[in-house]
Amino acid sequence: MMTEIETSSRSTTPLQGHLARVSEMLARHRLVEKLAHDEAHQHQDVVDSLVHRQNLAELQREIDKLHPADVAHILDALPPEDRLSVWHLVKADRDGEILLEVSDSVRESLLADMDAPEILAAAEQLDADELADLAEDLPDDVVHELMQRLDAPEREQLRSAMSYEEDQVGAIMDFEMITIREDVTLEVVLRYLRFMKEIPEQTDKLFVVNSENVLTGVLPLKWLLVNDPARMVSEVMAVDANTFHPDEDVVETAQAFERYDLISAPVVDVDGRLIGRLTIEAMVDVIREESDAETLSRGGLREDEDIFASVWKSLRNRWTWLAINLVTAFIASRVIGLFEGSIEKLVALAALMPIVAGIGGNSGNQTITMIVRALALGQVSPSSAKRLLRKEVGVAVLNGLIWGGVIGLVAWLLYGSAALGAVMTAAMTLNLLLAALMGVLIPMTLIRFDRDPAMGASVMITALTDSGGFFIFLGLATLFLI
Amino acid sequence: MMTEIETSSRSTTPLQGHLARVSEMLARHRLVEKLAHDEAHQHQDVVDSLVHRQNLAELQREIDKLHPADVAHILDALPPEDRLSVWHLVKADRDGEILLEVSDSVRESLLADMDAPEILAAAEQLDADELADLAEDLPDDVVHELMQRLDAPEREQLRSAMSYEEDQVGAIMDFEMITIREDVTLEVVLRYLRFMKEIPEQTDKLFVVNSENVLTGVLPLKWLLVNDPARMVSEVMAVDANTFHPDEDVVETAQAFERYDLISAPVVDVDGRLIGRLTIEAMVDVIREESDAETLSRGGLREDEDIFASVWKSLRNRWTWLAINLVTAFIASRVIGLFEGSIEKLVALAALMPIVAGIGGNSGNQTITMIVRALALGQVSPSSAKRLLRKEVGVAVLNGLIWGGVIGLVAWLLYGSAALGAVMTAAMTLNLLLAALMGVLIPMTLIRFDRDPAMGASVMITALTDSGGFFIFLGLATLFLI
Incomplete structure (x- = not known):
């Protein structure tokens, strides 16, 4: 294992090198602890605790050499026990800076491990605008105590910074200027x-x-x-x-x-x-957080997840989206339920219907991704909306005829029914049309009501093209084939 | 319409104000052009062309006042004809800067409208590192001519910058330093x-x-x-x-x-x-582009799309992903085809199967989003992989039992069969387990083979949970219910 770490640390970036080195030291530290425990009955405690202390001292030296952002990165990447071991080795005067750099979920876990005097000591190293970033994670009495310790102008700055919403300039401005x-x-x-x-x-x-x-x-x-x-x-x-x-x-x-x-x-x-x-510096954080929030919400996560979070915490982070999806999937299932009679008579419908729904969802997501992006960049005006809709409808009809034609042909060959193939092509085209219309209208409507179109638009379009696709395909089939 | 634009420009950011003002002037310009055309037979050409010229002069003054980045933003947001009208009004000595700022697809359309001398004149305003950014979009003979015009050190810088891959530091460094x-x-x-x-x-x-x-x-x-x-x-x-x-x-x-x-x-x-x-500045561009590329690929778009691109260009941008999805949807369809006999006997299976597949896909995407993010941030080491897998499996089993239990109960109530409900719960749990395993293993494997896990991981997991979900659910149903 040692060799593996050494090889990998040579071929990687310095940052991964730091992480590997700290992990190795922690492994050694755990080994010594285990030995100390096993051999306690042999009265070798003194020697062992010396080795133990030597190990920790070495680890501490390693950590002291690192930039606060690098220590934060290591804390983010370590499992909870190791994270706390390293955290206890961090010099008190660097606590504040490092707390600012770790991810939200890790900050919570570190603060939970600190008592009020430790938090106050850490906070003393920070400026008012930095304190404001920490304040929301701190217990009320600590914030109160903190306020007392600041001088009047700083207290005013902290109060001012805390009075703005997270997405307002006032919350991220600093006061260090000449x-x-x-x-x-x-x-x-x-x-x-x-x-x-x-x-x-x-x-x-x-x-x-x-x-x-x-x-x-x-x-x-x-x-x-x-x-x-x-x-x-x-x-x-x-x-x-x-x-x-x-x-x-x-x-x-x-x-x-x-x-x-x-x-x-x-x-x-x-x-x-x-x-x-x-x-x-603050703006780069904003850009990064914006992109992170989008990635997380697109992936169906409510917020940033500590990768070593407990199963219970992870469940809570993911339930909202799963529940929404369960509801939309259930609705789609009931749409299919409407046509059980038709499926019983022509079971090929059951095998073909997910294609219509799936391609519709995919195409709708393409449209919505493009429009949400253009909206975020301020490139869409009300006058261009009509034009966009026309273009998307054109793309949808062509895609429907071409890809729907291909899959219709395959369905004809597979099931020996030209009529089934034709229904498949028609359903694909109609569902792609639905996807295009909704792909333009959903984000436009969300933005009209001042909602963030990036959030939820993808779920909505998929729900619509699923249920809509099943309805269109099974409906057409019932009309023309049964 | 005038009133509407004025109202909206007052309540929006300055940038949207610029866009609204330019759009309004263009509308007026088009109106005059139309009148000139309609009334040409009345020999009022001279007067009209005066009004026309006055209009353009006003628009030009407006544009001259704007920062190059703002002109670029307006060009990005205008439909093709208007875009070229505005582009022709841009003073030649600002062409170069503005070309650097517009989006890739718009740059292509602007360059396509310029002849070689115009491009060379625009290029003359730029530094070697900026030229390198443009060079790949330029015709070979223009690049050659450009090289001739540079002095020796600049030529060397341009050649050096062009010799690096787009994702290497050498391609984005500049040479302006003291x-x-x-x-x-x-x-x-x-x-x-x-x-x-x-x-x-x-x-x-x-x-x-x-x-x-x-x-x-x-x-x-x-x-x-x-x-x-x-x-x-x-x-x-x-x-x-x-x-x-x-x-x-x-x-x-x-x-x-x-x-x-x-x-x-x-x-x-x-x-x-x-x-x-x-x-x-260059690094912020990298961060922005990275986040853009991820958004686009997650949305199933090959590259950035000019929102006013022709239908044909849009089709090409979207076909790759649609084709891949068509293949995976077809495979899923064939998996269902294997069980057509069972569906014929118990048509409820057709209505319930999309729920199993859909929730599996959703859950798999949650896992993969979290892991890809942790990998990108360098937070996952080989030693933590096992731990992550254990956690994800725990989450999957719990989610499966809880949500699968709920939906199993609903199926029981709907179709009056406890056995069907039990199969539903079991299938949900197994598919969520599959989603968790693959959600961890796919990105880990992609990164092991030096592939970008953000690209394609989501498509793969959805394909697996679709086909896998159908197979597990219909397979269990065939074993226990038919």
């Missing part, structure tokens, strides 16, 4: 920065504000660097920055960051007063 | 920057190289700003930068940018020589 006045020279700004000794991460521009804290412009660091230090900030700064408001939608804001290649941007209130800052 | 020597003071660096007059976008650090162009460190701009100008670069710079190699995978590189919150990073060759630079 503000300057416009009536000074660049030389003064340069001296001020040297005096500050530190510039926050992801700072590519300084914010210029007046005495009322109203944002009057931004000064990119690169302009500060290439311009003559004798010039005034007001001459060099740009006035029309990309500014955002705290109640804006984070997904649209992230799209703006992507479009205009921003690194940071100011957040202002209705009066134009500077209240915070957005960074590309 | 290099400095370590044996000078920060004061000298500051003066050098002022002398350069311009610092490339997304520059958060300068690269320190020796006389052989080997990277010896990086100097973040913020350290340059906060440190005493009299200090040497060698004292202030950091030695252990996150460096990348041109043959590394872009997706893993983007994950590193996310993890370590990087803005830019150096790319070095095997000898440590600096050959290029990666920026967060």
Whole structure:
């Protein structure tokens, strides 16, 4: 086993290397623990506990060397017992940073293992905007205690950040920004920065504000660097920055960051007063989370699942979707039930009907994927909806005639009935038409009622093309064949 | 209609406002064109063409004001004729930038409308790394001509960028970076920057190289700003930068940018020589494209589709997946065909069988979504595979007994046969078990053979749970009920 790990760690990325090394140490640690337990009666406890402690010390050194994000990654990838062993080795002053980096479900499990003083110690290392991210997972009394310990402006920041919805700019802005006045020279700004000794991460521009804290412009660091230090900030700064408001939608804001290649941007209130800052780092998280949420909901999962979650937790995460699917499958089953008489007379119908339903679902999902994407990118206007519908109907009719024709021919050859083949082709075409219509109308309707079309659209279309496909095929067959 | 557009533009984001305004102007432009055509016999051509020209001039002014990314967005969202009208109004010196921003399918349609001199003029505005992105869409003779016009180092850069696969770091690195020597003071660096007059976008650090162009460190701009100008670069710079190699995978590189919150990073060759630079901007594109590709492939689309693409183009984009699904649906149909005798005797089987298949597919997709995600995040090691399998089997058995029990009960009540209900429950449980096993094994196997588990895994599991579900249910029914 040792050899295997060593081979694999050589051929993989550094990150997987870290994980392999930590896993190996944990395995050794468990072995020693087991030996200690087995040989306890031989009074070798002292020696064993020494070996044990040596092992843990080595593991701790390994962990101390790692970037907080890498420790978080290892915690995410370890089974619960090992996860806690490693977590206990993390230096208290790094707890906060690492808690911010682990996945939601793992954060819950780590916080559950910590007592109030430990959580408070971890929280002390964090800024107000970072605390806001943690706060919802913390017990109320800890949050209260935390509030007490902050100074007034920080408390105000934390309260403000917590007052916004998760999908609003206000919830993800930070407060680490450098503000300057416009009536000074660049030389003064340069001296001020040297005096500050530190510039926050992801700072590519300084914010210029007046005495009322109203944002009057931004000064990119690169302009500060290439311009003559004798010039005034007001001459060099740009006035029309990309500014955002705290109640804006984070997904649209992230799209703006992507479009205009921003690194940071100011957040202002209705009066134009500077209240915070957005960074590309937070935006990348938004983009990643958006894509994750879509993947999860498309796969029928309610939320992110700790891969080592208990069976019970997994069940709860998956039940909603299974239950919905059970209902739609049951409806489809009852549609078939309507035609049991026909199936009894012509049993080939039972074998052929899933093809009609399946291809309809597939084609409907193709249409809906394209439309949902175009809607998310803001590419569909009411005037283009009609045009889209016409195109999708064209695609559906052609697909129906071609693929339906092929499968109709196969059905004719298999069951020796040209009429059965013709019904098959007609049913396929009609169900593809239904899929196209619904594939356009469902997302358009969801968005009209301000619902997210990515959620649930796929389930709905599949339910419709299943029940609809069975009904169309068995109905046509009953009319023309029975 | 005017009112509607104005109302909607007030309540939407600026970007949708641009689109609405351009669409309105185009509508007016088309109206004038139509009038000009209708009234041509009345010899009012001169007046009309004046109005026409005035209209276009106004539209052009509107477009000139927009950021290239916004023009690209409008082009993406317009139907083909309007798209070309707007494209012809874009100033030639902005063509290049805008071509980089539009979606792949729209870029193709715009390039198809340009002749060689126009393309060459557009290309002249671009850097070597940007040209490399366009080059694959250009006719060979244009690429050849382009190469001739570049100076030697640029030609070398273009050739180098084009020599890498799309998913390699070498294909997305750029060459705009500032290099400095370590044996000078920060004061000298500051003066050098002022002398350069311009610092490339997304520059958060300068690269320190020796006389052989080997990277010896990086100097973040913020350290340059906060440190005493009299200090040497060698004292202030950091030695252990996150460096990348041109043959590394872009997706893993983007994950590193996310993890370590990087803005830019150096790319070095095997000898440590600096050959290029990666920026967060390019990485955000990678993250977005990765998520897009997954959405599209999950939805059964081969590639990004221009929503106004011709019916014929759409058909080709969707045929592969429809054909694969037709084959798997046909196999499932033949499995049912094996049991036609049983269905003839007990027609309830036909109505119930899609439930077993459907829930199996749903559950399998839940498992596979979770595992593919964990694999992509590097959270699954060979040692955790067994553990995962055990958990998924547990979830499947419980789900099977519970949901299978419910549906078994319903079947009993509906058809008055306890035995049928029992077969239903047993078949559900077994199919969910199959779904769990395959949901773990398919992605694990795909990754073992270095295939992307996100591609195709969902189709495979659905095919297996369909055919498998029919076989298990009809097989059990034939054994125990017929």
